[in-house]
Amino acid sequence: xxxxxxxxxxxxxxxxxxxxxxxxxxxxxxxxxxxxxxxxxxxxxxxxxxxxxxxxxxxxxxxxxxxxxxxxxxxxxxxxxxxxxxxxxxxxxxxxxxxxxxxxxxxxxxxxxxxxxxxxxxxxxxxxxxxxxxxxxxxxxxxxxxxxxxxxxxxxxxxxxxxxxxxxxxxxxxxxxxxxxxxxxxxxxxxxxxxxxxxxxxxxxxxxxxxxxxxxxxxxxxxxxxxxxxxxxxxxxxxxxxxxxxxxxxxxxxxxxxxxxxxxxxxxxxxxxxxxxxxxxxxxxxxxxxxxxxxxxxxxxxxxxxxxxxxxxxxxxxxxxxxxxxxxxxxxxxxxxxxxxxxxxxxxxxxxxxxxxxxxxxxxxxxxxxxxxxxxxxxxxxxxxxxxxxxxxxxxxxxxxxxxxxxxxxxxxxxxxxxxxxxxxxxxxxxxxxxxxxxxxxxxxxxxxxxxxxxxxxxxxxxxxxxxxxxxxxxxxxxxxxxxxxxxxxxxxxxxxxxxxxxxxxxxxxxxxxxxxxxxxxxxxxxxxxxxxxxxxxxxxxxxxxxxxxxxxxxxxxxxxxxxxxxxxxxxxxxxxxxxxxxxxxxxxxxxxxxxxxxxxxxxxxxxxxxxxxxxxxxxxxxxxxxxxxxxxxxxxxxxxxxxxxxxxx
Amino acid sequence: xxxxxxxxxxxxxxxxxxxxxxxxxxxxxxxxxxxxxxxxxxxxxxxxxxxxxxxxxxxxxxxxxxxxxxxxxxxxxxxxxxxxxxxxxxxxxxxxxxxxxxxxxxxxxxxxxxxxxxxxxxxxxxxxxxxxxxxxxxxxxxxxxxxxxxxxxxxxxxxxxxxxxxxxxxxxxxxxxxxxxxxxxxxxxxxxxxxxxxxxxxxxxxxxxxxxxxxxxxxxxxxxxxxxxxxxxxxxxxxxxxxxxxxxxxxxxxxxxxxxxxxxxxxxxxxxxxxxxxxxxxxxxxxxxx
Numbered sequence: 001x002x003x004x005x006x007x008x009x010x011x012x013x014x015x016x017x018x019x020x021x022x023x024x025x026x027x028x029x030x031x032x033x034x035x036x037x038x039x040x041x042x043x044x045x046x047x048x049x050x051x052x053x054x055x056x057x058x059x060x061x062x063x064x065x066x067x068x069x070x071x072x073x074x075x076x077x078x079x080x081x082x083x084x085x086x087x088x089x090x091x092x093x094x095x096x097x098x099x100x101x102x103x104x105x106x107x108x109x110x111x112x113x114x115x116x117x118x119x120x121x122x123x124x125x126x127x128x129x130x131x132x133x134x135x136x137x138x139x140x141x142x143x144x145x146x147x148x149x150x151x152x153x154x155x156x157x158x159x160x161x162x163x164x165x166x167x168x169x170x171x172x173x174x175x176x177x178x179x180x181x182x183x184x185x186x187x188x189x190x191x192x193x194x195x196x197x198x199x200x201x202x203x204x205x206x207x208x209x210x211x212x213x214x215x216x217x218x219x220x221x222x223x224x225x226x227x228x229x230x231x232x233x234x235x236x237x238x239x240x241x242x243x244x245x246x247x248x249x250x251x252x253x254x255x256x257x258x259x260x261x262x263x264x265x266x267x268x269x270x271x272x273x274x275x276x277x278x279x280x281x282x283x284x285x286x287x288x289x290x291x292x293x294x295x296x297x298x299x300x301x302x303x304x305x306x307x308x309x310x311x312x313x314x315x316x317x318x319x320x321x322x323x324x325x326x327x328x329x330x331x332x333x334x335x336x337x338x339x340x341x342x343x344x345x346x347x348x349x350x351x352x353x354x355x356x357x358x359x360x361x362x363x364x365x366x367x368x369x370x371x372x373x374x375x376x377x378x379x380x381x382x383x384x385x386x387x388x389x390x391x392x393x394x395x396x397x398x399x400x401x402x403x404x405x406x407x408x409x410x411x412x413x414x415x416x417x418x419x420x421x422x423x424x425x426x427x428x429x430x431x432x433x434x435x436x437x438x439x440x441x442x443x444x445x446x447x448x449x450x451x452x453x454x455x456x457x458x459x460x461x462x463x464x465x466x467x468x469x470x471x472x473x474x475x476x477x478x479x480x481x482x483x484x485x486x487x488x489x490x491x492x493x494x495x496x497x498x499x500x501x502x503x504x505x506x507x508x509x510x511x512x513x514x515x516x517x518x519x520x521x522x523x524x525x526x527x528x529x530x531x532x533x534x535x536x537x538x539x540x541x542x543x544x545x546x547x548x549x550x551x552x553x554x555x556x557x558x559x560x561x562x563x564x565x566x567x568x569x570x571x572x573x574x575x576x577x578x579x580x581x582x583x584x585x586x587x588x589x590x591x592x593x594x595x596x597x598x599x600x601x602x603x604x605x606x607x608x609x610x611x612x613x614x615x616x617x618x619x620x621x622x623x624x625x626x627x628x629x630x631x632x633x634x635x636x637x638x639x640x641x642x643x644x645x646x647x648x649x650x
Numbered sequence: 651x652x653x654x655x656x657x658x659x660x661x662x663x664x665x666x667x668x669x670x671x672x673x674x675x676x677x678x679x680x681x682x683x684x685x686x687x688x689x690x691x692x693x694x695x696x697x698x699x700x701x702x703x704x705x706x707x708x709x710x711x712x713x714x715x716x717x718x719x720x721x722x723x724x725x726x727x728x729x730x731x732x733x734x735x736x737x738x739x740x741x742x743x744x745x746x747x748x749x750x751x752x753x754x755x756x757x758x759x760x761x762x763x764x765x766x767x768x769x770x771x772x773x774x775x776x777x778x779x780x781x782x783x784x785x786x787x788x789x790x791x792x793x794x795x796x797x798x799x800x801x802x803x804x805x806x807x808x809x810x811x812x813x814x815x816x817x818x819x820x821x822x823x824x825x826x827x828x829x830x831x832x833x834x835x836x837x838x839x840x841x842x843x844x845x846x847x848x849x850x851x852x853x854x855x856x857x858x859x860x861x862x863x864x865x866x867x868x869x870x871x872x873x874x875x876x877x878x879x880x881x882x883x884x885x886x887x888x889x890x891x892x893x894x895x896x897x898x899x900x901x902x903x904x905x906x907x908x909x910x911x912x913x914x915x916x917x918x919x920x921x922x923x924x925x926x927x928x929x930x931x932x933x934x935x936x937x938x939x940x
Binding site: 191192193279303304305306342343344346363364426428429430431434437438441601603607608615616617618619620621622623625626627629630631633634635637638639641642643645646 | 696
């Protein structure tokens with residue numbers, strides 16, 4: 001019976017597939033290049049349920065326009081029938097000043113005359129069709145604003161289906177679209193003949209297991225939730241342009257005298273971006289990373305006049321890849337393209353997409369400011385923590401950014417062990433972790449990382465500061481459990497959530513499971529809670545014990561806010577040291593003992609293992625002040641001031 | 651050759667004393683700054699060891715926590731610094747009254763002479779300073795405007811190598827404007843004392859004189875700029891050794907010597923400027939000066 005049912009089912013599929021296949025073949029006649037058969041095979045629902053994108057796009061640089069046809073194979077992976085599809089149409093975020101993006105950014109404050117000079121963009125859906133059902137749904141498209149209810153925002157489209165997509169069933173969607181490319185306001189767009197094309201194609205939203213769509217609008221302060229997919233993208237551009245893109249180039253075909261079509265492919269990635277300009281200076285190098293059976297090609301696209309950045313970029317790229325190779329896992333892709341945007345396209349600098357990083361270099365900024373290295377290191381960390389392990393960045397933007405920022409600090413500290421990893425200037429060295437801590441200190445008190453989405457619309461800095469806090473929590477935890485164990489956990493978490501959307505709860509559960517120790521105190525306080533950490537030395541007294549040469553030493557340590565196990569150190573005037581590990585979760589701790597010597601000083605966290613502590617001033621207390629330290633500092637700053645005074649003419 | 655002779659003759663005992671007089675006011679204000687910084691750090695840090703742990707925390711983090719936990723301290727530092735800066739400008743006007751007077755009148759450089767001349771000339775020089783604000787603004791405006799223009803033009807340029815060329819041009823322009831601006835200020839004061847006319851007359855004639863003696867004045871100031879750069883580079887070398895092998899008291903003393911040399915250079919510039927105005931050079935012989 002059972003077998004008969006299966007046979008019946010197979011026959012039914014084969015019969016019902018005939019019109020579907022015919023339909024796809026018909027529709028595919030519009031898609032040039034890729035063979036119809038291979039598309040059919042790749043789109044087979046029995047093969048797997050990953051989303052597949054096949055995009056053909058043609059850029060018209062002079063018109064600032066792009067025309068594209070996209071075929072998406074999408075499977076309903078939930079257990080609930082789906083009546084509606086949701087898409088990101090991010091280019092509509094740049095259509096007018098009433099979009100959520102513009103409302104969140106400062107541009108709406110420009111005068112009407114200034115606004116007139118701005119070149120806005122948009123994405124227009126010319127045709128929307130469910131191919132295997134022969135359902136044309138172009139007229140069923142409406143715009144929704146799930147994040148903020150802004151009815152003027154058109155960055156998310158909803159398409160009502162004529163009939164639902166049943167669980168585990170696949171559909172093939174064909175979308176014809178036209179982009180009006182804006183100037184580069186943020187991340188994407190055109191400046192003269194420089195095009196940074198990210199967020200450019202209609203991208204299907206994330207469907208959660210319970211059948212709900214997670215499709216976020218285009219925001220000024222946040223990135224997005226992206227589902228993983230396999231991409232095959234053909235881009236036709238004028239021959240004089242050079243191209244950098246997500247994925248591996250699999251083809252190049254001349255299209256007449258003036259155009260050329262490039263084909264790129266990549267699997268299991270959350271997004272696809274590309275960049276073109278006729279002025280790039282292309283540098284290619286191959287590296288073989290441990291455990292990979294192939295070479296990874298590093299492609300550096302330098303803008304004119306940026307030759308001096310070449311070694312800085314390559315050094316940072318190779319160092320970061322080596323760091324991941326040695327501590328976690330090797331970079332798994334065959335290409336890594338680093339684009340160095342020109343000054344005119346600087347608003348596209350410092351962002352990352354799968355296998356494509358836009359770096360940052362400004363000729364007017366001295367190399368003592370490690371901007372270029374920072375952008376590359378940050379971008380490479382995101383290749384793993386966004387490119388391979390995904391997240392819903394709108395709901396929990398601090399999660400992936402926090403892990404990335406943590407690894408960025410670790411790599412930058414290793415890359416510049418002797419000097420400031422953020423700024424190395426004659427008057428002051430600043431490390432990357434110090435900048436993260438500065439951002440965190442401006443964030444507290446009383447704001448929770450979980451409150452982020454409610455605040456993103458109103459507070460430009462809200463995203464930057466809390467992820468700094470999470471990165472400092474991770475560094476504190478790393479120092480607590482040990483580097484090897486912590487790295488082991490990251491490796492474990494990475495492999496567990498590879499090509500999946502990870503949640504903060506997944507991170508916390510995985511951490512506790514891996515460590516086999518209850519760390520809920522850390523997450524409850526510093527991520528889901530409103531606690532800040534401040535441990536202090538409250539008092540020191542050393543009184544002679546009557547009639548003897550002994551002193552009664554009494555030191556009180558206090559937890560002003562939060563709890564984190566920490567080391568305490570007490571030093572006596574005779575040089576004797578007492579070290580205590582304060583693990584118990586208690587508000588204060590009194591240490592009393594008699595000794596021949598009075599106390600010299602007491603200090604909380606003497607090795608500075610907990611950068612999460614918001615006040616380092618009260619971490620220590622001395623009986624006798626060392627005034628020479630303050631004199632030295634005063635002289636140092638006095639020098640600068642006197643120097644300035646000396647420059648003023650008589 | 652004559653210009654070199656004039657500048658060389660500036661290295662004399664009287665000018666060394668005049669430089670010391672200028673430096674005295676500088677150190678007076680600087681001590682206030684040193685004491686201010688010391689008090690702020692000492693009070694803000696309280697009985698903490700944070701300043702001693704600077705190697706562990708880093709200077710930036712140490713300052714961040716001090717200012718973050720005692721927000722008033724940052725406000726205090728900035729307001730004291732701003733107040734002292736204004737006070738220092740007033741003091742510079744006062745000191746220059748004495749130095750210019752002694753140089754023009756060729757008097758003995760005693761503290762009493764300098765101080766009484768400073769008092770006597772303060773109001774005159776203050777007026778000259780006020781009228782020269784136009785001069786300073788006029789020197790700054792083209793640089794700011796050109797910077798803005800260049801930024802607007804070059805930010806959409808394809809090849810950013812032009813940036814470096816324009817930046818060099820901008821620096822050169824700034825130097826030229828700086829030279830002429832300061833020279834006009836100096837000659838306004840010289841003419842005010844020599845001729846005894848009002849400040850507007852002095853300013854107008856200062857401008858005229860500077861533009862009719864461009865080459866000599868440029869020569870004097872180039873000497874000043876290159877010497878100052880040399881001094882500054884030596885200072886940077888010194889600064890990098892702060893906290894190193896030397897006791898900071900020794901470094902402080904060496905630093906003061908550098909500051910005094912810097913004042914000496916300025917006195918020599920004034921000496922050179924006076925050399926030009928006093929020399930009975932005719933227009934056609936002026937090229938001999940450079």
